[in-house]
Amino acid sequence: MSCLPTRKASFIGGAKYRRKTYGSNHPLAIPRVSLTHELIQTYGALSDAEFMDARKAADFELEWFHTPDYVSAFKRAEALGRVSNPVRQRHKLGTLENPYFEQFFTVPATATGASIQAAEVVIGGRIGFNPAGGMHHARPDQALGFCYFNDPVLGIMRLRREGWRVLYVDIDAHHGDGVEAAFIDDPDVFTLSLHMDTGYAYPFTGGRLEDAGTPQSGHTCLNVPLPKDTHDAEYQLLFNAVWQPLLAKFRPDAVVLQAGTDMIFADPLGKLGLSTQCFLRTAQTILDTSPTHADGTPRLLVTGGGGYHPLVLARAWTGLWALLSGRELPDALPAAGAELLRSVGWDMDEDEAHFAQLFISRLDQIETHDVRTEIHRLIDQIPQHPYFRKP
Ligand SMILES: [Zn+2]
Numbered sequence: 189m190s191c192l193p194t195r196k197a198s199f200i201g202g203a204k205y206r207r208k209t210y211g212s213n214h215p216l217a218i219p220r221v222s223l224t225h226e227l228i229q230t231y232g233a234l235s236d237a238e239f240m241d242a243r244k245a246a247d248f249e250l251e252w253f254h255t256p257d258y259v260s261a262f263k264r265a266e267a268l269g270r271v272s273n274p275v276r277q278r279h280k281l282g283t284l285e286n287p288y289f290e291q292f293f294t295v296p297a298t299a300t301g302a303s304i305q306a307a308e309v310v311i312g313g314r315i316g317f318n319p320a321g322g323m324h325h326a327r328p329d330q331a332l333g334f335c336y337f338n339d340p341v342l343g344i345m346r347l348r349r350e351g352w353r354v355l356y357v358d359i360d361a362h363h364g365d366g367v368e369a370a371f372i373d374d375p376d377v378f379t380l381s382l383h384m385d386t387g388y389a390y391p392f393t394g395g396r397l398e399d400a401g402t403p404q405s406g407h408t409c410l411n412v413p414l415p416k417d418t419h420d421a422e423y424q425l426l427f428n429a430v431w432q433p434l435l436a437k438f439r440p441d442a443v444v445l446q447a448g449t450d451m452i453f454a455d456p457l458g459k460l461g462l463s464t465q466c467f468l469r470t471a472q473t474i475l476d477t478s479p480t481h482a483d484g485t486p487r488l489l490v491t492g493g494g495g496y497h498p499l500v501l502a503r504a505w506t507g508l509w510a511l512l513s514g515r516e517l518p519d520a521l522p523a524a525g526a527e528l529l530r531s532v533g534w535d536m537d538e539d540e541a542h543f544a545q546l547f548i549s550r551l552d553q554i555e556t557h558d559v560r561t562e563i564h565r566l567i568d569q570i571p572q573h574p575y576f577r578k579p
Pocket residue numbers: 360361362448450493494495
């Protein structure tokens with residue numbers, strides 16, 4: 189089976205990700221990029237010309253954002269094969285959250301190089317998709333929340349070097365705190381994050397609607413905290429209330445989308461009630477409204493992000509790649525795709541009603557619900573955000 193692209197897009201992947209990373213007892217110790225790549229191939233939906241091998245970021249590139257101390261201590265730990273106590277304490281490397289594993293510098297440095305590459309792909313006139321990226325929590329001097337290097341920050345910095353104004357939109361279930369912090373004083377980067385309210389979810393601080401950036405930047409930061417079990421109709425209303433007014437007012441030169449799949453209901457760490465269709469509809473809206481090159485190709489850089497259910501993740505990113513490259517895929521999984529997903533041996537939610545559907549279709553069966561008053565209240569507050577209030 190094969191189908192042809194109708195849009196210029198590059199998928200940046202590589203053999204590096206086939207290794208077992210994050211050890212064996214970690215939410216990220218699951219196949220992600222390689223499984224996505226293989227599921228896309230069962231649909232015949234990726235040509236050789238669209239595939240790019242990820243390159244490792246150079247130290248000087250990592251140091252656009254990260255401290256030289258962090259980069260060198262991290263590199264040394266990989267070479268030594270262990271993390272010393274002072275390095276563990278200062279840089280939060282080799283902890284339960286951000287564990288040591290073989291090549292634990294090289295693998296994230298490659299995922300980060302791929303986001304810089306993706307930015308160069310976008311500058312060159314194509315859409316860039318780096319599913320290994322989206323590590324939005326990492327700080328200049330520390331690993332945080334499973335994230336070692338902040339590749340979205342570095343991808344955005346590469347676009348900024350062209351003088352472009354960048355709108356970053358983060359649909360991961362968690363607050364994009366590291367990216368927000370990196371550009372909090374930059375009036376030419378807007379960070380928008382929709383995420384589980386930090387009152388009940390990681391990182392348990394920030395990310396409230398009131399956290400609206402600084403006066404120096406002109407409040408170029410918008411957070412939409414979502415209540416538990418937010419469902420498709422609610423998400424769509426919230427997203428629409430923010431997206432069009434923001435695009436019209438900020439007028440970016442490029443959009444960077446962090447597309448974590450932990451926003452989808454079946455994710456073991458997510459607590460939202462959203463379907464794969466909602467994930468894809470949101471991506472479609474972003475794709476359709478992004479600024480474009482002269483030939484109409486969206487100036488859009490897409491990274492992966494969180495996502496701890498390998499089957500849900502591979503289905504969602506396969507659909508995402510189809511959108512980006514302009515392909516129509518059948519909803520039904522090809523027999524080889526269903527077999528591929530079964531071969532993962534994932535059984536965490538095998539007793540749940542949704543499990544069988546994971547091997548039949550790349551979409552979910554969902555019920556509809558009424559929009560709750562707390563969502564209407566949130567929508568009513570959005571025009572009061574200081575960015576929208578300023579002339
Ligand atoms: Zn997340």
